[in-house]
Structures are given as structure tokens and as C-alpha cells.
């Protein structure tokens with residue numbers, strides 16, 4: 077048997093509880109230990125210990141007192157926004173984009189590098205990540221010692237534990253040791269994951285999945301996929317490749333997908349699939365901007381707003397595909413919430429959401445459907461960057477209580493970490 | 496926000512570790528604390544404490560010593576098979592079947608009651624469960640005080656926490672308080688769940704999912720579904736209805752399913768779906784026994800064994816549907832193992848398995864496919880009964896350390912529990 081025992085430790089629990097308390101403080105600063113205990117379901121003693129650790133780390137501060145009915149005044153704590161900086165980097169097919177955040181997850185600086193087709197060797201991509209990272213630190217004027225970590229999102233299959241980009245379909249990368257390459261240029265703790273997990277963790281901490289145990293975060297862009305939150309944490313799967321809902325079969329023997337399968341969800345609801353849907357409906361449709369996904373989706377959004385019947389029909393068609401494919405996830409996983417995110421979902425917005433809700437209800441079983449909310453992502457900034465920055469925050473919280481100077485095992489850098 | 500905080504406690508961890516140690520003892524009796532620590536990844540001190548609890552409960556016994564190289568002789572423990580009895584009950588469309596097990600999960604007695612169509616009111620079903628339960632206790636000659644619990648599997652959507660059968664499609668039951676009705680007749684702690692979860696927990700403890708963190712247990716019978724094991728525990732979903740993979744869309748706008756959706760997996764790979772596949776291939780096929788699923792599947796198995804080209808074609812066709820539908824689960828969940836269980840899978844056996852493996856590989860992404868084993872269930876007895884008995888065992892283990900006489904919150908009986 078090649079099975080490894082599943083070992084659960086009190087350390088995992090402690091880390092998860094630490095996440096939850098900080099999440100709650102960020103969401104509702106200023107707040108008291110009593111309110112935190114009520115909101116998280118943890119005991120007051122546990123909350124007091126975790127708050128103490130976060131105060132020691134200067135991630136939060138004491139900000140005064142509030143009266144409590146008939147008791148001692150309660151101490152209030154709030155997130156110490158300037159107590160540290162986090163950087164999130166989104167590596168995409170045509171650009172590298174970075175954002176620097178304070179601990180309240182406010183964006184302090186942004187930087188972008190464009191990439192032309194063919195300019196995407198590992199060395200070129202690493203150089204862009206290093207440049208954007210340096211740029212956001214310089215723009216924000218934060219000291220190096222205050223940067224708690226850099227989270228990097230790489231498309232495709234990524235082994236977060238080893239920092240290897242195992243497979244990037246667009247660039248045909250295979251087993252590139254990306255984190256090691258990045259560590260030669262970037263003097264901060266580094267965390268690597270893929271966009272599905274980044275968006276899931278952003279929704280879990282700051283978005284529509286906050287407070288839920290089981291949630292599905294859909295990425296609807298050029299590619300499509302699902303970040304899964306199960307049991308209150310991101311589900312990665314045995315080889316870190318869970319969430320490839322875009323390559324589920326929706327139409328047996330349907331459209332050929334770049335993954336080699338036929339009839340994948342992505343071939344009908346990814347931006348190129350939507351362009352194909354329009355083409356099949358009406359080859360000369362003015363909605364269609366050949367070779368330009370972004371302009372096509374914008375034209376569709378504008379058409380919807382203007383009540384154009386062709387645009388309405390295209391979105392209804394899209395919702396029909398999405399409805400069946402989302403119903404599969406509702407039936408199989410029985411989540412509390414399904415979040416529609418990424419640029420196609422955001423640009424088509426509420427009209428798409430309305431059609432999708434109706435379509436999912438037509439396909440899903442009644443009981444799990446009744447238990448599931450379907451919502452648009454409320455995150456207004458780049459949710460991949462926010463998610464990777466959050467992964468860096470999680471890494472910093474995970475190393476709390478470890479020997480000073482010892483890095484979290486998943487964080488790597490060639491230089492000494494900030495102390 | 497209707498979200499409830501996800502509270503994880505050290506108590507949950509302790510219960511999970513207790514499961515793991517007992518699972519390992521059942522699998523490898525006699526064994527030493529040192530071997531248990533090595534197999535589970537737990538510390539020797541933790542193992543020693545958990546072994547002490549299991550000894551106090553008389554679920555295991557000391558059975559002597561083995562020499563250890565250069566050290567003190569090591570104490571050996573083994574499961575105390577006669578230390579308690581567990582009953583598993585499988586409520587199906589046409590029968591109620593019960594098995595009584597010792598703590599080594601050996602079957603000591605069996606009982607069955609047949610039901611005719613129309614004889615399936617809650618009262619009639621409860622009477623059958625009470626009769627079979629009494630029968631297996633009498634046959635095995637165990638004292639009532641030694642029966643640790645009765646697990647009952649009810650098809651459809653079941654709320655395990657409240658003991659309510661929320662929806663049973665075949666009988667059109669809605670919100671039947673089944674556990675309360677059963678408790679009026681059965682003087683043992685009772686646990687209710689559905690067949691998907693029962694089979695998943697049986698595979699997790701005693702079958703092909705043992706030792707794995709992420710596993711999918713497929714039920715391939717009249718209906719089809721998936722029991723999900725994620726993070727080492729059964730995933731139930733927010734309203735206890737996870738696993739309804741049988742109602743995922745495989746063929747958009749395909750065959751009408753009794754759930755109201757079109758093109759559900761179940762309509763192509765459930766036993767009635769297989770009969771339909773045969774009919775579409777060749778309406779007068781000698782494989783087809785109209786109105787008799789069991790005879791049809793047997794004819795198919797016999798045809799396969801004899802190399803009948805029609806049978807080979809039908810199974811290849813079935814594998815094609817299963818391949819795409821299983822690939823969806825491999826892509827989305829990235830499990831370590833997929834287990835094919837229930838009567839259709841068992842009767843078609845290795846020839847089906849071989850075709851399914853090849854078909855999944857054609858549809859799934861390469862990386863998650865390479866990380867997933869696809870196997871037949873090794874459980875030879877009724878895995879629903881074994882699974883519900885295991886749920887009762889889990890319930891008994893969960894109440895360890897609670898005030899004596901206090902029942903596990905999920906167990907209910909109107910009489911005092913055995914002490």
C-alpha cells in the first residue's frame with residue numbers, strides 16, 4: 077500500500093484558529109476578545125492566547141476600551157495595517173502583475189510587465205516577477221524588513237510544497253523549479269500556488285466565502301476552473317491539482333479541448349468558447365471581435381445593458397451551459413456558496429448571475445440547491461493578487477511560535493528572512 | 496450573513512486519532528504500540544493514551560509480548576472481537592437486510608425482510624428494521640448490553656444529525672423522522688445515514704480507501720453515486736447531500752432522468768441505464784432480460800466471460816460513459832484512489848475495471864490521472880451493512896471520555912444505553 081497516514085495535529089488546529097481570529101479582526105476592527113469568541117465559536121481563553129500572539133507579532137494593536145454592561149471595560153484590538161506588507165503576484169499568459177498590500181489588505185502599490193508571445197521562458201518570467209516586486213516595494217516606500225512575504229500565482233499545475241511549476245499548458249513548461257529560481261532574485265519568503273487556489277483563499281478571507289465551511293469559487297475567464305473550500309480550508313488534492321472543473325465533460329463527444337478531451341466545460345464557457353457560441357449562433361454578429369476576447373465580452377456586456385436580443389440570447393445560452401456544469405458541483409459537493417469570479421463573470425455581472433441562478437436550479441437536485449447561495453465575487457481588486465498575498469499572510473501566521481528565524485517550510489528565500 | 500463559523504476542536508482530532516488507532520489494530524492484530532505509532536504517524540505517547548482508552552472500553556486486549564532488538568519486550572494488543580457487537584441495517588427499495596458483527600467486523604448473523612411495492616410506509620419499514628435487528632441479536636446470542644449500536648442506511652437525502660429522512664425518491668418520503676420512529680422499537684444507540692456515506696466509511700476503515708486522505712467510493716448499482724472521503728474523513732456537505740455524482744450532467748440534453756434533469760450519469764451507467772444501452776444497441780439482444788436488472792447484469796457478466804462480442808461491446812460502451820464521468824471526479828477532486836463498488840461493479844469485475852481504467856485515462860488530465868489508482872472494492876460482505884455498523888462503531892468511539900451514561904449526541908435511543 078502506498079498510502080500515507082493522514083496525520084492531524086493540534087498544531088494544524090492552532091494555525092487554523094489563528095487564521096480565523098485574524099480574519100475576523102481584519103473584517104471587524106476594532107473588536108473585543110469577547111466579540112471574537114462569539115464570532116468564531118472559540119473559547120475566550122483560546123481567543124485571548126491567539127490575540128496575544130498577534131499583538132506580539134505587531135499584526136494587531138490595542139486601540140482602547142469599550143464599556144460592557146455591568147462589567148469591566150473591554151479591551152479593543154484592531155488590525156495594525158502598517159505592521160507589515162504583503163505582495164501578491166499574478167503571472168498570466170500575457171503579463172505579470174503585482175500588488176503590495178498593508179495588513180488591512182489595502183492596496184498600496186501596483187506594477188505590471190507585459191509579455192509578448194514567445195517571451196515566456198522561465199528566466200524571462202522570473203525577471204518580470206523580480207522587477208514588479210522591486211517596483212511595488214519602492215513605490216510604497218516600505219522597508220524590506222516589513223515585507224512578510226510574496227505570494228506568486230502560476231497558471232496550471234503547481235506543487236505548492238516543492239515550489240515547482242509541474243505543467244503550464246500555455247507555455248509548455250514542465251517541472252520548472254520556479255520558487256528556487258525566484259529565490260535567487262527576491263529576498264522575501266516566497267509562496268507559490270495556482271490561480272484557482274489563490275482566488276479561493278481570497279474569497280475565504282475577504283470575499284463571499286468568509287465564514288463558510290464548504291464553498292466553490294469559480295474562475296470564469298479565458299480558462300475556467302474551481303477553487304474548492306472544504307471543511308473551512310482550501311482543498312488541494314493529492315497532487316495539488318484539484319479544481320479542474322473546466323475539464324469536466326459537459327457534452328460527451330462535444331467540442332475538442334486543448335487538454336485532449338472532448339466536450340469540456342471550458343470549451344463552452346471560457347472566453348474563447350463564448351466566442352465560438354456567438355459564431356455558431358450568427359457568424360457575422362457585431363458582438364464578435366475576432367481575435368479579441370476582451371472586446372467581445374465587453375460588446376456582450378454593452379449589448380446586455382442595451383437590451384440587444386442577440387446579446388441576451390448569447391448570455392442565456394452561456395447560462396445554460398454554466399447551469400448544468402455548476403449543478404454538477406452543487407450535487408457532488410453540496411456547498412453553502414458558489415462564487416462567480418474572474419473577468420468574464422465580473423463584466424457580465426448581475427444579468428449573467430440572474431440567468432445562471434435560474435439555470436442551475438433547472439439542473440440541480442432540489443435539496444442541495446436550496447442549501448446553496450450563488451453570488452458574484454465582491455472582491456474589487458485583482459483577486460489572484462489578493463489571494464497570493466493572503467497565502468503569504470497565512471505563511472507568516474503559520475510560522476508563529478516556531479523557533480525565531482526559522483522559516484515556514486513552504487516559504488523559501490536565499491537570504492535571511494525578516495525577523 | 497447566514498454563515499456559521501467552522502469550529503475545529505482538539506476533541507475532533509482526538510476522535511479522529513482514536514479511529515485511526517483502532518482501524519490499524521483491527522487491520523493488523525496483534526500489534527505493538529511502537530508499530531501503531533509508525534503506521535499512524537502519531538507519537539508513541541499519543542498512541543499509548545489511545546490504546547489505554549480502548550483497553551478500558553474492552554474493545555482491545557493485551558495479548559502478550561514480542562521481543563524487540565536490544566530493548567524491553569513490547570506489549571502486544573489485539574482487537575477484542577467479543578468485546579461488543581455492532582449491527583448494520585441496509586434499507587433498500589425491495590428489502591431490509593441486517594448483519595450483526597463482532598468488533599473484528601466478522602459477520603455473526605444475518606436477517607432479511609422482503610418488501611412488496613406499496614408496502615413501504617415509514618411504519619412498515621420501521622417494523623422490518625426492528626424485526627431484523629431482533630433476529631440478528633437472537634441468532635448471535637449476544638447480550639443486549641454488548642450491542643454498541645445500530646447503524647441504519649436509508650436511500651436518498653438523510654440528515655444524519657437530526658435522524659430525518661428528508662427525501663427518498665423511490666417512496667416519495669418527505670421529512671420522515673426515521674430515527675425517532677426506530678427508537679420506539681430498538682433499545683440500542685441508533686445512527687442514520689445514506690448508502691453513499693455508509694460505503695465510503697466501510698472502504699475507509701476496512702476497504703480500498705484505508706490510509707488515504709482523499710478517496711472517491713463509487714456506488715454502481717440500480718442508482719449510482721459517490722461517497723467522498725476528503726482530508727481523511729467523509730465529506731457530507733452543508734445539508735448532508737454531497738456525493739450525488741449520479742445526477743451530474745454527462746450528456747447535455749441527453750436522456751431524461753427521474754430527478755428532472757437530462758443526461759445524468761445515472762441514466763447511462765445505472766443498471767436501468769445499462770439495459771437502455773443494450774436496447775439501443777440491439778433491441779432483441781439475448782443479454783436483455785426485460786424488467787430484470789439483476790438477470791441482465793448476470794447475462795452481461797456471463798457473456799464477457801465467454802467472450803461474446805455483444806457483451807464486450809456493451810461493457811466497452813459502459814466504460815466510455817463511466818470513463819468520462821469518473822474523469823470529472825479525478826479532475827475536480829484529485830483523489831488518491833477511486834473505488835468501484837456495489838453489485839454492478841462487483842458482478843462485471845475485472846473486465847469492467849480494465850476498460851474503465853483505459854477510458855478514464857482518455858478523458859482525465861494527465862497529472863491527476865497519474866496520481867489516482869482505480870480499483871474494485873475488496874469488501875466481500877454487504878458494504879452498506881458493514882458501513883453502517885462502522886458508523887455505529889465511530890459513534891461508540893466518539894462518546895469515549897464523555898460523562899459515563901451520556902450518549903453521543905448523534906445516537907438516540909429511548910432506553911438507557913449499555914454502560
Ligand SMILES: [Zn+2]
Nearest residue numbers: 323333335340
Ligand atoms: Zn479540457
Ligand SMILES: [Zn+2]
Nearest residue numbers: 742752754759
Ligand atoms: Zn438525475
